[in-house]
Amino acid sequence: MQQLNSLEKRAAVALALVFSSRMLGLFMLLPVFALYGSELAGFSPLWIGLAIGAYGLTQAILQIPLGWLSDRIGRHKVMLGGLMLFAAGSVVAALADSVYMVTFGRVLQGGGAIAGAVLALAADLTREEQRPKVMAIIGVSIGLSFAVAMIIGPLVARMAGLSGVFWFTAILALVAMALVWFVVPVSVQKAPMAETLALPQSLKAMLKHRQLVQLDIGVMLLHLMLTAIFVALPQLLTNTGLDSIKHWQFYLPILAGSFVLMVPMLIVAMRKSQEKGFFLFAIGLLVSAMLTVLLLANFVGLIIGMLLFFIGFNFLEASLPALVSRIAPAGQRGSAMGIYSSGQFFGAFLGGVIGGAVVQQFGNQALFMVLAVIGLLWLLVASTLIIPERAQRLSLAVAVETELAAQQLAAQLSALTGVQEVTLLLAEQRCYLKVSSAQFDTAQAEAIIAAAEA
Structure with missing residues (x-):
């Protein structure tokens, strides 16, 4: 604060x-x-x-x-x-x-x-x-x-x-x-609207952006797995002899322990620039969790499996939106996050449907096998993810009247040291920049914009 x-x-x-x-x-x-x-x-x-x-x-x-x-x-x-x-x-x-x-x-x-x-x-x-x-x-x-x-x-x-x-x-x-x-x-x-809300003109481009689509699929699968698990988990806990009113005694240490173990992963991933390695490791934890529950098939298996699952889940839940925000093109973060959120909730819907259908037809244990396969497929897709270097986002007000003037201003700003992306929206009269904070000089950009408006 x-x-x-x-x-x-x-x-x-x-x-x-x-x-x-x-x-x-x-x-x-x-x-x-x-x-x-x-x-x-x-x-x-x-x-x-x-x-x-x-x-x-x-x-x-x-x-x-x-x-x-x-x-x-x-x-x-x-x-x-x-x-x-x-x-x-x-x-x-x-x-x-x-x-x-x-x-x-x-x-x-x-x-x-x-x-x-x-x-x-x-x-x-x-x-x-x-x-x-x-x-x-x-x-x-x-x-x-x-x-x-x-x-x-x-x-x-x-x-x-x-x-x-x-x-x-x-x-x-x-x-x-x-x-x-x-x-x-x-x-x-x-x-600035484009950085906070999804814009109709940007949605199509976001659905064609390979790296963002990979992350959208990832959050969909993550919440599919979470929702599907809870179709079976409460009954499995009851079957082990744990009364329903005591289920909190299972959930509380699992969630607390997973959070404590997840935080060092986030810190090391950021400080050592090993985001992708830890990202894949977290997905691997989800798969390991499903296999643990499946193979042990007892209360100890549920404890170990759910601890592994929530370590991976918490890490991914924190990492995915940060990656979407970083990868989204300048001026299109709102659209990228809008599609991401929709994928998140659609995953919850699919998890309920798939979880219910599998449990009804094949039983609780079959569900964890299906989720393990889904996790492995996600791990395969995620292995091709390219994580860009960290960048700062800036939005600067501009006053340009024509498309040609906007293109010329964008070209001048793109030539500045440290600028990774430039998006200039005439309708908003605003310029969005993705820059390397260590190399970029904001004063130079403001001087170029002032000269263009003169």
Whole structure:
């Protein structure tokens, strides 16, 4: 929080609370639905997976459109509307007496796809040099909400049943709405749009960018594996004799231990410039986790396997968005992150469907074999990933009137020492640069822009 001003601190804390309260309600379902959903009409492993993953489908579809809408009608309106829809879906699921209505409620919950609006507002309210800190605070809050959900989800379900989990989720949505209404600052200016939101004209280019597509596929597979695991894991824990209310005793040390072991990996990868090696190692941990659960087939196997899985998962969850941000062309980070987020949620949907179908047809153990194969395929694809050197991103206001003038200015800026990429958008009257911070002189760029505007 050092060097953040009072507005940035308020924005970071408030938006992190909004994000985490919403995600807490979602994550709470993972450790309990496979156990407590058996009381619902139409219950089956396939419908467990569909209900868990349905949220991800509507999230994947609506992330980018609602991000665009927030730029048209305002971030707060989109956030409040999304949270209202999320609360409505929670109420539908809480009142449901069949797995089909629960799934419908989950679809409604997913319609509140406000991640793009939240992150765009965070960008609006922060200075460019402080923006990564605020984004990191929001990211950490999501990880903490996952850990807390693994603990309180089973406790709430034991006391109030599955409907109690959804009522708790609805209450959290209302709390988040109150935060947006009373605490979250109102944006008085907008951050450069192309760096924070997906632009229609950029999406096609992003889908053709080989390195970005590899990362989009990666996050899709990562969340596919996470969601699929929770179709089977709660029942496997119960089969070992661990009562459902004590499942937190399994999740808490696993998550805490994985975080402690993951942090040194991140530090060494960054300081030693060994990101790719650790990236591949983390995927290998996912594969090893699946094989451990499959081969040992006992409680010890679950402990070792899930510890390995969450070490790899936490490392990749932190590394993937950072790599997307680094690889994305100048001025197109918003589009790159929009597609990345959609891939993330679509993976959650696929994980629920595939997990449910495999468990229903072939049993729990077969699921871990399928996930091991998926992990191996991802490892093969990721082995060709090229990670570029670190670069600083800058956005500078310009005043050019014609396409020719824009091209000439871009060419002059490209010739400067340390400039890796230049993107100049006439519609925004803004120039986006990717530069080597050690070699680039901002004053030279500003002088060239001033001369062009004279």
